[in-house]
Structure formats: structure tokens, C-alpha cells
Amino acid sequence: MEFNFSEDQELLQQTVRDFLEGECTAEHVRQLWNTETGRSAEFWAKLAEIGVPALLVPEEAGGLGMDERDLVLVLEETGRAALAEPVISTAAVAAPLLRELAQSGKPGLAEKWLGRIAEGAAIVAVGHGQSPFVSDAHVADLLLLAHADEIHAVEPGSVDLTAEKSNDGSQRIFSVDWTPVGETRVAEGELGRELQAASFDRGALACAAQQLGVGQRLIEMAVLYASQRTQFGVAIGTFQAIKHRLANAKVKVEYSRSVVYRAANSVALHLPTRSVDVSMAKLTASEAATFAAKEALQVYGAIGYTYEEDLHIWMKRAWSLDLAFGTGAWHRERVAGAVVDSALPAESFGYSAPTA
């Protein structure tokens, strides 16, 4: 039993953090909001240089062959930086899905795409049944779309996109009009359902990991502001009302951290508790981040309510991640199904462990 990350994992996290702190500034994010695609091919190439899209690509396909336990800390950093690139769809969901398709006897698609993903030369968008929208469809070189119990690999030319306007300028979502045909079908039946479920859980886990970073960053911003802003002749951070708000936010963020890390482990190892563990992670981390957003806004006061202050960039990330890959209510209901509806006692970490 060992709940620590390895030095290598922490080093990778630090590398990504250093890179994003230098390059993915609030100003950078704002600039992207004002571009047509909201995405930067140049930035994606830099992310590929430090290996982000290659993380879950097998080594034999030119990737780093890591798993979600390595990825989770990286994703946390992308949340912290409010990164606006398709890291969830391409790096966290599409890469392992293509790997699994290859394992199940469809190597062609993986051969074609995995290497390019690892190099940063291809972006893949992913559609799933829990949301009517597909993120990043406008910049995708390939779309992996769910339809009933099937997965289809669809070329961008054969879909019609309608851009929806998200409150989060980093979120580019589309209604996708397409017709499933036999040639695009890459999985169906039991396999299709399994891969859909695994992909959805990977996406939800990725959102949860980003929310950790978003929540932590919101608290840090509010702490900094409260330490500098004075009213009544003192820094507002000396007021108990301010202190206690941020302390409560910190409790929530810290108590979602281990839940997210455990879910990463469950996904990486395909544990039977994977879906429930992911739902707990998504729900808990999202509640923490949206709570932190609300408290941070109240700490900032009027200035936090303005477009020119950066706070809203992270607030809106917290809100949009909360809705992506299953809302909180949806995930709570999934946990309830396993915990409350089951005839058997739920699995409690440690407590339910069998003896040897």
C-alpha cells in the first residue's frame, strides 16, 4: 500500500508546471479566446515537445507508454493553467481508445493515428452519449463518435458542425450532424459498450484532475488578492469572514485530491470499481472547484466580477468542466446506483478488504 507518487511522476508534473507557468499565462488564454478556433497549433506542438499528447500512447507507437497515474498530475497542471487545448479529448481519451481498438483487433486505425497524436500532429475529438456536444470538433483531424453501442471513426469532412457558444471562452463545443455508416464503424456490441464506457470514464477523470488544479489556483488567486487589497486600513485577508471562506474552499479541494488520484489508479488498472471511483472523483473535485470559484469571487468583490480581471477565466473553467463528461447529479446517481441500490454492502476502501 503506497499512495505516493514517484519522483519521476512529480518531476514530470513540475516540468509541465514550469512550462505552463511560462507559456500559458492568463494573457495567452485571453488571446486564444479572441481567435476564431480558440486553439493554437504552435502551442500544441510545444506541448508535444514535452510529451503531453504522447503520455498514454504505447512506446511501440512512438509514445511514452505511461498510464493515468502519470497523466493525472499533468492534467492537474493544465487545469491550474486554464490550458485551452484539446488535451482531454486527444491525450486523455482518444489515445487510449485507439490503443484499445488495436488490442481488440483493429490495428489499422491505431497505426494511422497514434504516432501522429504522440508527435502532436493530429487532434482527435471524441463524442459520447452523456453530452449533446462535442468539444474541439472544429480542429479535429479525426472524430471518434458514439452511436448506440457502436464507435465510429469519422473524417472531419463527413460531419456538419454547428458552433455552440459556451460561457467558457476556452470551451469550443459543437453540435455534430453525421450519419453512421458501416465503413466508419470500428466497434460495436459488447466491445463498443465497453470502450465507450472506458472512454467516458477517462474523460470524466481528466475533468476531475483539471478541476483539482482549477480549484487550487482559484484559492491562490483569492489569497493573493486578499493579502494585497486593503479596506478599513487593513488587508482584507485579516478578516475572519475572508479567512474562513478560503479555509473552507481549501478543505474541499484537499479532500477531493486523494479521491481523484485513487480514480486514476482504478482507471489505469481497469479495476472493477473504476466507474464508481471516477464518478466520486468527478463530482467531488467539481464541487470543490465550483465552491472555490464562488468564494473567490466573494473575496474579490466587484473587481472579480469584471472581464478585465483574470479571475473569471478560472471560474468559467470550473463551471464548464463541471458540466463536461457527466454533470454532478449524473455522477451522484451513478454512485447511488452502486452504493444505495445494490443488495450487497458497498465496497469501502480498506474497510471492505478481504483477509488473505
Added chain:
Amino acid sequence: MEFNFSEDQELLQQTVRDFLEGECTAEHVRQLWNTETGRSAEFWAKLAEIGVPALLVPEEAGGLGMDERDLVLVLEETGRAALAEPVISTAAVAAPLLRELAQSGKPGLAEKWLGRIAEGAAIVAVGHGQSPFVSDAHVADLLLLAHADEIHAVEPGSVDLTAEKSNDGSQRIFSVDWTPVGETRVAEGELGRELQAASFDRGALACAAQQLGVGQRLIEMAVLYASQRTQFGVAIGTFQAIKHRLANAKVKVEYSRSVVYRAANSVALHLPTRSVDVSMAKLTASEAATFAAKEALQVYGAIGYTYEEDLHIWMKRAWSLDLAFGTGAWHRERVAGAVVDSALPAESFGYSAPTA
């Protein structure tokens, strides 16, 4: 449109308050907790002297012929004083029920009991379908019990009582074992249902009115304590964390006040919105009082957690009134039935008023 109480109504409230402040001290309540019945015939006689049980008894039966708009302020005071006498069952519910039975052609029962109630010479317990327990059954001279769509007037000798132990020392509740027979039946069918419903709403309104007083008193106690108790060299009431807790409790109590008064008006005038108005009152006032209890305890700290400090007398009142005459969830569901389930828009005070 006039939402003020009359000078007479306020004078009556003040009279009751003065009396209870002098006689119904925390010490008095504690003493009663340690007696077998938990009730004082002597005290009940004094309440009768200032007219409390006579309030809703018609003048021709020796009462004061008032209605719930007069009673509501009196009940608020009984909550404020944590009075432990059967004022809800006898004065607020049984008296008007007997009056209505007389109006519907059963004058005998009213003739026998109403005058004695007004004089303080009779205590009547009331059983209703929302609770398995009957309060004050052990000291009752008469029990008015619901059974299906019937109401029965039962002599104490013909029921078996099992004393249940309430967390609230002022609450004396009993499981009542009895057999409904023809001779005890005083209402049935449509009339029985109507009278049961009206009685239940009167009881719930009475609890709500008491909760107003309980909530206000809890806040006052906590304010007093926080103004006197020093830590770190200052009164703890100077800390924002303490101030904001009690400010929040005050908001809740004040915003339940008009809701309760409106419900009193609806009950007094048999308005069609009566049941929904009462449910809103019971729920809102109970939430405010139980919230105030929790905040007051946290303000007191350890001392508030002791039996020898008086705080728990009111905390326990808030909790037991919360459960009496329908739990919060039950009342919320009743409002939901009218507001959410109905095909028609809900009646909103003022907003929905028709033009002449």
C-alpha cells in the same frame, strides 16, 4: 391590506410575555422535567387566569372568542419561554375542534368541555395521522383521536398508554392503544376528514408560532453569551465568525415571521390556501429555529453542550417542534404538491391577485 397586529393583540402578547418571563423561567422548566408528569396543574390554572386556554373558545361558551391571529403572538411567547404545558393540544387544536363539532351538529361534547377548557379545568389531548405518538395523553381529561376518516372522543380510562422517551424533557409523548367504537365516534366521512385536516393545520401552525419564539430566544441567548465571554482578551462577540453566524440565524428567523403570521390569517379565515400556507410556515420557522440552535451551540462552545447550561432546553424544543405535526420533509412535499405538481400556476401572494 394591513399586515400589522392591533394594539390589543400586541398588548395581549406583552401580557403573556411578562407573565412567562416572571413565572416560566428556565429553572421552572427544569423542575418540571424532573417531575413524573412534566406538567403543573397549578401553572395551567395561572395560564387560564390570563386567558390562554380560553382564547379560541367562543364567548358564549365562556371563552374569549378570538381567532388564530390573536393566538399566534401568544404561542410565539410560549415558545420563547419554552413553556412545557399542553397549550398546543388544548388551546390551539382541541378548543376550535370542539367548536366546529358543535357547529356541525354535535353540541353535546362542546357543551361539556369548552367551558372547562376556558377555565383551565380540562386538558384535551389530540391524536392525528401524521404522528404515531400523542402528546400529553397522560394528563388529558379527554382524548380526541383520529381513526381513518373518523374522529373519536375517548375517555382516558379506555386507552392504554405507553410512555415514549423524548429527547426534549418538555415533550411527553405516548403510544396510545385503543379500540374505536361507535359510541366514541363524533365525526366521520367528509366532515371527519375536514376536521382532521383543519386540526392538523392548527397544530402545525401552533408549532410554527412557537418556533418563532424559540429561534428568537436562542439568538438572544447566544448574543448575551458572546457579549460576555472573553477569549484572547476580547469578547468573542467581536469576532466576525461569531457575528456572521448569528446574523445568518437572524435573517432566517425574521424571514419566517411574516410567513407564520400569514398562515395564522389563512387558518383564521379558512382560506383555500390554508394548508399550503401552514406548511410553508411550519417548514420555514422550524428551519430557522433549528438553524439558530446549531449556530447558538457553536457560539457557546463547550459550555453550551452541558446539561447545566440552559441552552439545550431551547435546542431540544426546536428539535422536537420540528418533528411534531409533520416533519419538514412532509410539509415541503405538501407545498411541492400544490406548486410543482399542479397544472395551474401556483398562487403567489400579491403577484397572482386578480383585478377587481
Added chain:
Amino acid sequence: MDLTYTLEQQAFRKEARAWLEANVPTEPLPSFDTKEGFDAHCDWEKKLNEGGWAMVPWPVEYGGRGADLLEWLIFEEEYYRAGAPGRVNQNGIFLLGPTIMEYGTPEQRARFLPKMASSEEVWAQGWSEPNAGSDMANIQATAIREGNEYVINGQKTWASRGAYAHWLFGMFRTDPDSKRHHGLTFILAPMDAPGVTVRPIEKISGKPAFAEVFFDDARVPAENRLGEEGQGWSVAMATAGFERGLMLRSPARFQNTARKLVDLYRKTLQSGAAIDPALRGRVTQCWMAAEAYTLNTYQTVSKLLAGGKIGAEASLNKIFWSELDIEMHETALALLGERAELKPGSPAAQGVGDWLDGYIFALAGPIYAGTNEIQRNIIAERILGLPRK
């Protein structure tokens, strides 16, 4: 206690309803945070004024209807019920108007009130400065008397309607050596005076909602002073009292939102979408809270009409409505699921995007007009009597 309307009140309601039904625009006006919308709202105010419904609570002599507070409540109920446009001239009607009636000279009343009533002149608030937010007494903008003029320097911020308004009111430090709430004077300043620069501030939705106003040796005549020199704090406190109190947040506003929320719940249920079972109770609770707010307002109004006063109680009010407004919108967004993030114009939004807009608007509630932290301090100290220090 008599919770029925008099015949006169019923007649008043009938008249208001008839006029509104005949005159309220059938299509929603564009947001008054745009120039186009600002002008359209001014036109609507003009129409209201011509119909005699612009300044309902003002005395007849100033162009009002002389309505008492209960009639005002009735008018607001009808106004929201009719879905009429937001009031671009709110600062004038509810804040500055009553203040000028109380503190203004006869000349000031004659000069300012009629054009306020017709919305020919729309007013911006100038309460806040960058370092005078919650700490309202920390004002640094100065107005130095020179002959028959005040020379104004400094900066105001969060001026609502500031982007397009014609006039601004606020406190300025006329005694540069004074501290805190001493030495302040309440001044009315035209926004087109030389030396006045307006910079709109966008709220998080990206729409302009406030403005910063910079004064650089701007000169206003001494007769634009409201009340005595150095008495600005008292004048402002009266004005702020109007704002914190019931005048700006009429119960009908929240009842209207609550009813829309109930409607959204029913429609979502009918659509067959999965709904978190907890939302049934939350929707009900929101509806009840809007009713509680209404009943409390009616009781307060009855008390005022009977000669009572409202003081720190306004702080209870502020906390209650601002938290309710957020809760109603959060509940609505929870009902919308994935569509909750769509902006109003988004193809798949089909009208639901107004809830997001409303949510962002509601989020300002606990911040402006005195943060809820300040209100809690006021409740604790002035109503509950907890020690200050």
C-alpha cells in the same frame, strides 16, 4: 391584520394592468448595457412617463402618481407580471429622486426632477472608488471650492449606467484635510463636462455594465451641491438606505423568477430528461423563499405606513434576496444539465441561455450595494447588539 386589498387598491391594480397590457413592448428590448438598448429603454421610460407610470411613488407635483408603498408594490407586481423592460432610470427614480426631494432646494427640485422623470436625464451612481468599496468612507476624489464652482479631481468606479448616463451623483472630499466620513459633500456632476472621462467596465459576461469615471479639473457650479458642504455622508446614508431597503428589489422580481423556475422544472420533467431527485425540493424551497420575501416586504410596508421606521433591517433584506436570487438561478442551471453553459444566442440554447445571463447578474448581488459581509456586520452590531470591538 387584513390581508385583502381595498377597493381602491384593486382599482389601482386594474388600471396598471390595463395600461401595461396595452403598452409593454411585445419583443424584449436589447440590453441597456448597449447604446442601442440604452436608447430603447429611455424611449420606454418616456412612454411610461407619458402614461403617468414612470415615477409611481413620487408625489404628483414632481410628475409622480403619489402612490403609497402598497400601491407601489401592486404596480411592481403588475410590471413584472407584464414582462415589462428593466428600469434604466432606476438610480433616478429610487435613489437620487427621493434624496433630492428630501435635501434639495426648490430650485434643484425644479431643475432635476422633471428631466429625471422623463428620462431625458439618466443618472449614474458614483458611490465607489478603487479604494472605497466596502470601506465607503475612504473617499479620495476631491471637489475644491473655487468661487462659485467646485473643481473635481479623482476617480469613481462601478458607476452603474455610467457608460451612457447623462449625470452622476456621489460624494467628494471638499475638505482635503478631512478624514473618513467628515468633510465630504454630495455633488451632482454632468458627464459631458470638460475634464470628465468615462471608461466602461465589462462584467464577466463581456458586456459593459459599469464605468469608471475620471475627473480631471472638472468644474461644476456650486448649486449642484446637494445638502450642505461637509454633510455629504448624511445625504449619502439616506440614499444608500433607499438602495439597501426595499425600493430596488421589489418582491415581484423574485416571485417572477420563482414562477419561471417552477415552469422550467415542469417542462424539464415533461421532456423526459433525467432530473436529480433533490431538485424537486430545491425548486419548491425557492418558490417558498420568494413568497417569504414578499410577505416580509408587505409586513414592512404596513409598518412603514403605520408610521414605523426601517433602519438596519434593510441589511436582512439585502442578504435574503441576494442569496435567494443566486439559489434560484443555480437551481435552474442544475435543471438544464449540459445546456447550462450555453449563452443566449447559442443554437442549442433555445432560450434557456437567459438563466445563465441571470445567474451572472445574480452573482453580483452579494457584492454590490454593500457586500453581504458588511450587511452581516451591520445586523450583528446594530440589530443584535454584539460588541463592535
Added chain:
Amino acid sequence: MDLTYTLEQQAFRKEARAWLEANVPTEPLPSFDTKEGFDAHCDWEKKLNEGGWAMVPWPVEYGGRGADLLEWLIFEEEYYRAGAPGRVNQNGIFLLGPTIMEYGTPEQRARFLPKMASSEEVWAQGWSEPNAGSDMANIQATAIREGNEYVINGQKTWASRGAYAHWLFGMFRTDPDSKRHHGLTFILAPMDAPGVTVRPIEKISGKPAFAEVFFDDARVPAENRLGEEGQGWSVAMATAGFERGLMLRSPARFQNTARKLVDLYRKTLQSGAAIDPALRGRVTQCWMAAEAYTLNTYQTVSKLLAGGKIGAEASLNKIFWSELDIEMHETALALLGERAELKPGSPAAQGVGDWLDGYIFALAGPIYAGTNEIQRNIIAERILGLPRK
């Protein structure tokens, strides 16, 4: 990261489970807040000690099992799973024991630890005084050195287990001219010494739970001092750190409650009783929070085993478990409806009264061991770095 147990850990769990299954009393013991229950619990501690399971995390040399923190977690899981009695000797095992190991002389270790392990001597906490609660440094009780003794005067309060315990530990002011956390000394005092008077304090349930302890020229030998004279604050802070941290509130306690809550929900549903639809989500949320607490603890323990330290993080812990404990019990009471007010012995209660008892116990959570307000200050200042003043 490897979230599986080693073979050794699995063997340890198996051994603990087997011993507990064979030895845990089949009937619940009476409350240790009664004399009868206290003695019964001491007997149970004796049995635990004989089985080698009393002082699991203590080193073998002091009668423990030398278990590391992970094994301790496993033992606690098995302990709660088996429904074993509450630990009457908690103050000794988790607070004073480790403190004596760290600060005690060899003689003190030999004198106190074995009898603590066997529960022959049960310890009361003497942290608080009437005017030193949250303000822990405001201690006024004195211990004045006279020759080879300290003469103690003053009063301690909220001494848990104080009614029947044999010994008390706490801080006393050895320098009467000192202020705040200076001049304090950590002293071990026998409760049967002349001049010591114990007055039990009943909690709101009417059951004694704490005691006031009065010292009137009570004399204790100087060798009962733990650590140096005047260094009491540092010793106490180490002890308090143990308390705020994970040692007293093992995750299994909350997982156990959460599982009972799920069970209550299922049974209530099966009984056909009407259930507030919001409770399904609340029960689920409670279960998740207990899991979150557990996972957080495992991660913290992994960090500690890898040589990390736990400091102010213990304050996060305190807030989380105390609020969770209340929420779980409130959810249970909401499920019980009208029966929620029944005490355990009430005829209609049929066992559900334990939830009420548990709720009253839980209500103390945000108060004792440093109120949650104090913990929030600590988090804000020491973890987040917000300014003190």
C-alpha cells in the same frame, strides 16, 4: 502508487480479524460515562492488552505491537468492522503515551507506560480551564515548586474521562508572573491526591461525559513533570498535534457510520415509509465523504511513512470529519422522521435511538480539540498564508 496491501499487511489484517471475532463482546458494553460501564471498558482494555491488541502502534518495548501507521489503519478497520467497544483509554494510547515516549525520562516511561497499556491507570485530559478554551494559552492554574514537589491550585474543566480516571495530564503555570504560553509546565497529577476534587459535568443528553477538576493545594512530586519546567507549551503542542491529527478519528469510524446510514436508508425504503427524495443523494454524498476521508488518510499516512511531516494539515482533517459526522447523523435523523426524537430506551425506538445519541455526540465535534473556527484560522494563516493582523 500501489493501492494494494502487501502480504504482510494482509496477514496482519487476518490475525486482527480472527482475534477480534473471537474476543469482541457479543453484547454492547454499558456507556463508559457510567461507573459500571467504565469498569467494563477497563476490563475490555485489559483483555485487548493481554491479546497484544491494546497499544497497536506503540513500540514492542512498551507493550505495543510496533505497528506502523498503515497497520494501525488496518487494525482500526478491523476494530470497527467487528463492532468492538469504544476506547476508554484513548487519551493514554494516542495522546499521552506518545508524548511520554518523546519527552519522558526512562523512569517516567517505566512508571507510566505499562499501567497505561493495561488500563490499570486511565488518564483524563486537563487541557481546558474556564477561561482557557479556544484561548488555550490563558491558563491560570498554578503549580508552584516547593522543594521536591509542585503545589497545585486552580481548576481544569472539560476533562474527558475525568469522572472516573485515575490520572490527569495538563499544563500548569509554574511561573506565576508569566504570560500566555511562557512559564507553563506539563504535569501528571493523580486524581486521588489530597486537595483534588472531581465534579462530573453532564452533557446535554444528561449523561456525565466530562469533569471539572479542582486543585486546592494538591501536591505532586517534581518527577511527575513531563519535559522541562517552563516548556509545557511545546510538550502540549506535540500532544495536541496527535489529537487534531489522524490518531483519534480513524477513517473506519466514519466508514462504519456511513455504511450504517446506507443500511438505514435501504431499510426505511423497504418499510414503505415516505422518504424525502433529496435523502437518496444526501446518503450517497455521506458515503462518498467517508471514502474521501479514508483516501485522504491513506495518502497522508503514505506521506508520513515516506518521511514527510504533518503540520497544520491536521486542521483540514478536524473540520472535515467533524462536519461529516454531523451531516451523517442529521441525514439519519431525517430518515427516521417522528422517531428521530426518541431516546434509545424508548419502547417505539427499537434501536433507532442510537442515531440520536450519536448526533449529540457528533455535535461536540466542531467544538472540542480546538473549535472549527480556530482550525479555520490556522488553515487560513498557516496553510494559505493569509495575514494574521
